[in-house]
Amino acid sequence: MRHLIVATLACILAIASQPAAAQDNYWLQIAxxxxxxxxxxxxxNYAARLDGVRGFRIGSGRWHAIVIGPFGRAEAERRRRDLITRGLVPRDAFVTDGESFRASFFSSGSDRPSPAVIEPPRRNATEPGTQTPAEARRAERALSSEARREVQAALRSAGFYDGAIDGAFGPGTRRAMAAWQRANDHAETGVLTTTERTALLRAHRAILEGLGMARIRDDEAGIALDMPTERLAFERYEAPFAHYPARAEDDTARLLLISRPGDRTTLRGLYDVLQSLEIVPPDGARSLRGDAFTIEGRSAQILSHTEARLADGAIKGFTLVWPADEETQWRRVVAEMQASFSAIPGVVLAEDAGFAGEAQSIDLLAGLAIRQPDIERTGFYVTADGRVLTSADAVAGCRRITLDDGVEARAEAVDPGAGLALLSPLEPLAPRARAAFRRSVPRLGTEILAAGFPFGGALPAPSLTEGRLADLRGLDGEEDVHRFDLGIRPGDAGGPILDPAGAVLGVLLPRPGAAERRLPPGVAFAADVGAIEAFLTANGVQAQQATATAPLPAAQIETLAADLATPVGCWK
Incomplete structure (x- = not known):
């Protein structure tokens, strides 16, 4: 009897000691x-700054999880909050039970025991406990249309399928299933067994864990869709958008629901305007066809997907912005939103929704920052087909160059020594005026006007700044530079210096930097007509000569300057 009691007590103590270990089966998946x-x-890279980093292949095939652990559930959640707050792991890190983990491919050398995870052995259809192809087909026929579409979406997410998500298991889907089976060491039947399908779907769903994907209905915008409610939350309406920014201040994720009345002209305008926003980077595929458009943008910081469609007099869609280092999750969230998107008939966001009143700004569209050039300068037309002369610094290091109305241009020629650049528009232009140059030497003290865009795109026409010719040479005796008594801003550089008759006397050059020479206010320099003609001739442009000498009325000078000058934007 005594031995029975001792044995029973030993069993009780052994069992009592197991829960802590048994509960240590949660992992913090960080990528x-x-x-x-x-x-x-x-x-x-993570192991260099974190302890206990492990790597496991996810059951669906190509994907590999980077994790920390194992922990108890509460400890895993605590670690998640702490590491996200400290910026050591991405905001989309989530806690998982690791059921989809298979072979280990990385260990940082932690002393913690690893779970019993092994590579699944190659199986064939006759192995005990598996379904035969006929049994697998019978199980497959019982799937709902929604379940069949999810299988296709999972195959696409895993990189095996690029066909339509229609629930029809045709030849393309069968080939994808066979490729998935081959990649996961299963018999290539082209029909997934219940076990295989479960593994595929588990890995597919794991990418969205922790996001709180749930259906929301926005009755003001007239849109319903599935969205990551744990990461994004409604903030405000500002037509034509409903704003759903990230819950965390340092998270760049954001959702915009697009809703407004309109027609094809409105749709085209919206397509153009959206591409001017900072949240829609210029790099990426985009398409406008008929009654719909899609825009993808990518930069080193963010990824952006926008789509909208015109139906029954309403334009509806969405923009999803996501951190650039979370592309896999971004694509999955986009796919979920596309599949679930529903436009509520007869409801659109009021055009005055969220009217900002005095908080309005020309640099904002519905509360969103409009992307601005990195450098803003002035240029002016020198040929009938729209080629533009400007200062060399206007195009230094530019990935993209724009003229008025966003017309793109390329740098045809640049002479850093003369400080000049010649731009060619990428689409045909027919400027209302082109420069006429004054060849004769102007008198010292001649009154002049500088035409420029010192405030970037804030004004629709160039500003005219009065000044006078102070010297026919530069401060160091340069023969091809004139000095002027003239107050200018950086944006004026590249613009024309006009005499009272509207003839061009030079191209305004940027002021020297403080490191080069600190000059008093009101000192400006311009490349003279001789330097300009030499530069244009060398690049196949015949400079037009000015013949008129009679001073023009102020209104005519203003019109000439508006027709002649153009803003030049440098986008890096």
């Missing part, structure tokens, strides 16, 4: 990568 090489590289 997932489509290749082992990429995942290993990132795991090594």
């Amino acid at each position: 997932a990568r489509p290749s082992a090489a990429e995942a290993t590289r990132d795991a090594e």
